[in-house]
Amino acid sequence: MTTALHETAEAQACCAPLVAAPISPADADALARTLKALADPARLRLLSLVAAHDGGEACVCDLTDPVGLSQPTVSHHLKVLVDAGLLTRDKRGVWAYYALVPDTLDSVAAALGTQLRS
Amino acid sequence: MTTALHETAEAQACCAPLVAAPISPADADALARTLKALADPARLRLLSLVAAHDGGEACVCDLTDPVGLSQPTVSHHLKVLVDAGLLTRDKRGVWAYYALVPDTLDSVAAALGTQLRS
DNA sequence: TGTCGATATTGACGCTCGTCGATGTCTGGG
DNA sequence: CCCAGACATCGACGAGCGTCAATATCGACA
Secondary structure, three states, X not given: OOOOOOOOOOOOXXXXXXXXXXXXXXXXXXXXXXXXXXXXXXXXXXHHHHHHOHHHEEEHXXXXXXXXXXXXXXXXXHHHHHHOOOEEEEEEOOEEEEEEOHHHHHHHHHHHOOOOOX | OOOOOOOOOOOOOOOOOOOOOOOOHHHHHHHHHHHHHHOOXXXXXXXXXXXXXXXXXEEHHHHHHHHOOOHHHHHHHHHHHXXXXXXXXXXXXXXXXXXXXXXXXXXXXXXXXXXXXX
């Protein structure tokens, strides 16, 4: 409960393509919050590692070494990504498995892209 | 070439779709730098205002009021966006006209999207 | 030349963020 | 019942960011 109140998965980062019409302050804030979660090299690598891992999921122990950060730091980054609705957390036994939420990433991409696709 | 070469417009934020294969540390850093420039409500609104403005360009005086920030702050944000290769600056007479660089935004969207198109 | 207006730069402030070590909290096994 | 291991939380530190007021710069015009 550090700050935010956007606990888990609000999915829709925004709406219109951003370049079509002026974005509303509220939408800008929501989109910026999701982008802030993405705007970190370690978190981008974690997201990529999780997505590319076997079965589309990975536990913390799979991620600590590749990114070269301490376990608390990796857990912190993963929490940020989960809170932003970019990852899901599934605790099975002793391990916590993280998996990608493709919709969130796609909605961000759609909000940024200028050439809209069907 | 390890650091500090993002002076003006390096356009390509990254390359592969991020979810296909683990992103390299260097690519993660480059993409994160572009995303950091985007991850601010004021800058998103400025970007949107510029893109939606008549002729696809706008000067600082057109932007100060809509975003509700002081002129130095707006100039600062615009500089950040220009340095990230997201906007171009064209000084004509006393006014400075900013315009969108669509390629950069599209390459970011392409790097984030999971459903790749042609 | 001198003034005015548009924009950029500077310096400073408070706040947020990324990182770590230390510690807490669970779960499974002996 | 207690230990070992996986993960989360806490507290702290330094760095970076967003914002503003004050000031500098630069072009147009009288």
